[in-house]
Amino acid sequence: MSVPRVLAIAGTDPTGGAGLQADLKAIAAHDGYGMGVITALVAQNTHGVRSVHVPDVAFLREQLDAVSDDVTIDAVKIGMLGTAPVVRVVTDWLREHRPPVVVVDPVMVATSGDRLLDEDAAAAMGALFGLADLVTPNRAELRVLAELAGAGAGAAAGAAPASLPVLDAARLVASTWDVLVLAKGGHDEGPTSDDVLVSPPGSARRFTAPRVATANTHGTGCSLSSAIATLAARHGDWELAVGVAKPWLTAALRRADALEVGSGNGPIDHGAVVRALLPVARFTDVWWSDVSSVLRSTIECGFLVGLRDGTLDADVFAGYLAQDVHYLRAYEQHLAALAASAAGAGTGAAAAGAAAGGAAAAGAGRGPAAAAFWTAASEGCAAEARDLHHRRLAGTHADDPVHPTCAGYLAHLQQAADSGSAAVLAAAVLPCFRVYAWVGAQLGSAPDGHAFADWITAYGDPGFAASSAEATRLVEEMAASATPAERGRMARAFRRSTEWELAFFEMPLTVPEARVSA
Numbered sequence: 001m002s003v004p005r006v007l008a009i010a011g012t013d014p015t016g017g018a019g020l021q022a023d024l025k026a027i028a029a030h031d032g033y034g035m036g037v038i039t040a041l042v043a044q045n046t047h048g049v050r051s052v053h054v055p056d057v058a059f060l061r062e063q064l065d066a067v068s069d070d071v072t073i074d075a076v077k078i079g080m081l082g083t084a085p086v087v088r089v090v091t092d093w094l095r096e097h098r099p100p101v102v103v104v105d106p107v108m109v110a111t112s113g114d115r116l117l118d119e120d121a122a123a124a125m126g127a128l129f130g131l132a133d134l135v136t137p138n139r140a141e142l143r144v145l146a147e148l149a150g151a152g153a154g155a156a157a158g159a160a161p162a163s164l165p166v167l168d169a170a171r172l173v174a175s176t177w178d179v180l181v182l183a184k185g186g187h188d189e190g191p192t193s194d195d196v197l198v199s200p201p202g203s204a205r206r207f208t209a210p211r212v213a214t215a216n217t218h219g220t221g222c223s224l225s226s227a228i229a230t231l232a233a234r235h236g237d238w239e240l241a242v243g244v245a246k247p248w249l250t251a252a253l254r255r256a257d258a259l260e261v262g263s264g265n266g267p268i269d270h271g272a273v274v275r276a277l278l279p280v281a282r283f284t285d286v287w288w289s290d291v292s293s294v295l296r297s298t299i300e301c302g303f304l305v306g307l308r309d310g311t312l313d314a315d316v317f318a319g320y321l322a323q324d325v326h327y328l329r330a331y332e333q334h335l336a337a338l339a340a341s342a343a344g345a346g347t348g349a350a351a352a353g354a355a356a357g358g359a360a361a362a363g364a365g366r367g368p369a370a371a372a373f374w375t376a377a378s379e380g381c382a383a384e385a386r387d388l389h390h391r392r393l394a395g396t397h398a399d400d401p402v403h404p405t406c407a408g409y410l411a412h413l414q415q416a417a418d419s420g421s422a423a424v425l426a427a428a429v430l431p432c433f434r435v436y437a438w439v440g441a442q443l444g445s446a447p448d449g450h451a452f453a454d455w456i457t458a459y460g461d462p463g464f465a466a467s468s469a470e471a472t473r474l475v476e477e478m479a480a481s482a483t484p485a486e487r488g489r490m491a492r493a494f495r496r497s498t499e500w501e502l503a504f505f506e507m508p509l510t511v512p513e514a515r516v517s518a
Contacts, residue, residue, distance in 0.1 A: 010079030017267025018219030046262030075101035
C-alpha cells in the first residue's frame, strides 16, 4: 500500500499549533506524505492573530503548479484562504488539477475569535465548495455557510438560515453544493462532542466522543480535516475516515495540556496516538547505541581475542589485572559515594550534589534499595580485587605502578565525582558494569582447561548480568528525572567511560613496557 500524498493549502502558524504546520503534523500522524502551499503568512500565537500577510496571488499559483506539475496528489486539504483573489486562484487550480480527495475546512474564525476570512472571500467560496468532496465547518462556520446557501438557493421558506437547527443547516449546505458536510460539535456543550456527517441526499451519521475538558484546542479544525483527507485517500470511504480521525483527535486533546505550549489556547498533541504505540526509548539504550562502534572495537581488540582463544600471554594478563586492582580500589570508593547519596547521607561530592538539587535529589535512584545495591557493588569490588586478582597475580605484578591509561580513566571518574551530580557519577560508573557484562556474554562459556576460565566465568555470570541490569535501571531512573543539561552531562560521562573501557583493554598490548615504568 502506497503512502497517501496529501497537499495542504493553508496559512501558517509560527507556534505550530494550527494552519499548515498542524496540517503536516496530522498528515504525518496518519502515515501520509504531507506537502504544503502557503496562502498567507500569519503572525499568531496561542493568544490570537497579530497580523496577516497575503503574498501575491501569482506566487500562490506558482506554488500550486510547482507541486501539481511534478507530484501525483492523492488528496488535498484546503484551509485558510483569507481573500477573494486567493479563493479564486485555488478554485481555478482545483478545476484543472482535481485530486481524488478534496477536503475544505472553511477557516473563517480562529479559536481565539479572530476572523480569518473576509466577506468577499466568503462569497467566493461557493465555487470552491462545488469542487469539494467534504466541507468541515464548526458550528459558527456552519451558520455562515447556511446563510450563503440560503441566499444562493433563494430560501423560499423565508426562514433565516442562521437560525436553522444544526442538522437542517448541514443538509442545506450539502444539497446546495452537492458536497458532504461534517458539522463539528467541538464548540457545543455537554458530556460528548458529536460530529454529524451529512450527505447531499440528507442522510446523516453521528460520530460521538467524550468531551475533553481542556482549553488547549488550538488547531483542532485544521488537524481533523487533514487527518480525514489522509484517511479518505487511504481507505476510500468517508465514514471510515471520519470514524478513525475522531478518536485520534480525542486522544490528541487529552494529551494537549501536557504539551505546555503557550499560555493561551494551546495546541493539541498530534503525536499522542503514535507515541503511545512506540516502544519507550530509554536514555541508557540510546547511550548504548551511541557507543556501538566503540563496543565493536572493544570485542575485536587483540587482548580480548587472545583471552577468548586462550592464547593471551599469561604475564600480559597478569599486568592487566594489576591495573584492574588499581582501578577497582578507586571504583569501590565511587560506588560507596553513590550508596551514601542514595541513602541521603555522606559527605562526598556525589551526596552533596544530590542535596544541591541534582537528579538524585528528586528521588530518582535513591532509597534503601538503591543504597543497598551500590553498597553491595562496592563491597564486591573489594572482594574481587582481593580474591580473583591477588590469586592471579601471585606476587608477579603486585607492585606495578598505575599505568597512564588506568590513571586517565580514574581521573575521568574523579571528575564525574567532583561534578556535584550523583547522576553524572552514576552514568560514569555504569560502563564498567555494562561493558564487562556484554563482553562476558560475547565471550560465552570457557571450556574445561581454558587458561582464563575463571575470569570469563566471573564476567559471564548471570548474577553479574543481573547487577548490570540493576545498575542500568537506577541510572535510567536518574536520567529520566534529570534536566536536559544534566542528562547531557550524563550521556557524555557514559560515552567517555566506554571509550576508557576500550583503552583499558587495549592497554596491555599497545604499550606493555609502561606496566612497570609509570
